[in-house]
Amino acid sequence: MAGTDGGRPSIYPTLLYTNAKAAIRQLTEAFGFTELSVFEGEDGSVMHAELVQGDGAVMISSRGRGGVFDAAMRNAGPAGVYVVVDDVDAHHQRAVEHGVEILMPPTDQDYGSRDYMARDLEGNVWSFGTYAPEITA
Template identity: 40%
Template sequence: MATEQTGATGAAEQERLPQVWPSLRARDARALIRFLVDAFGFEENVVYGEGEVVHHAELDWPEGGGVMLGSVRESEDDGFDLPPGSFGAYVVTDRLDEVYQRAKAAGARITAEPHTTDYGSYDFAAVDPEGNRWNFGSYRGAPRKSHRA
């Protein structure tokens, strides 16, 4: 069986800084990848898999960060046996109205229309076809506390 790989590779690859990668499992990972690209604007970086099974995929968020995902498999031996639909994420964007319109046009189930929160963020929320919860907003988090040696 051949392993499929799509995405950027080679010497010109951009080095990634240390970061947190939210990760999820999907019943139909290939369909979820298409949905996240079409509805929300994630960008497919790499997909490793065979046939309908996705062993590992990385989707980049154009404004920074990204998510990893893969297909649910009968025997999860990697210690990462999350049930599909149990994921939730807050995704920072300066393009909220654009992402909202794109999500709506792609048929995403909107659970909260665009609104301004009591802490000043401009947000909306949606659910993907697997049942995962996605919140998009302008809040970038509180300023980091200084690190002391």
């Protein structure tokens, strides 16, 4: 998922959460993301956060804080995000140990990937697997 600008990803899934702090905690503790930055508003809401996993990243913020994106996402449903991981079974075990809702256990796919699917605290569906298509210019 590396872009052409010094290895920076060129696509960032962006998710709004009612309880962004709990989401960040779950994503870091259960799914192994690393907190890159978190900016909070005076009221404690998450104005913007960046979490990384491998060479990809996701942006998180609190729902209901105002602004154009918040208004555009008001009636949006949960999102689905796919993340490449090296060891699907170990990653799955970590998620299970943190009480994550597992939708599909680690499964070998016909196209060569091994992956599993989980739902986060607010309904977003996360797939973690070994499939990593090569993207060429």
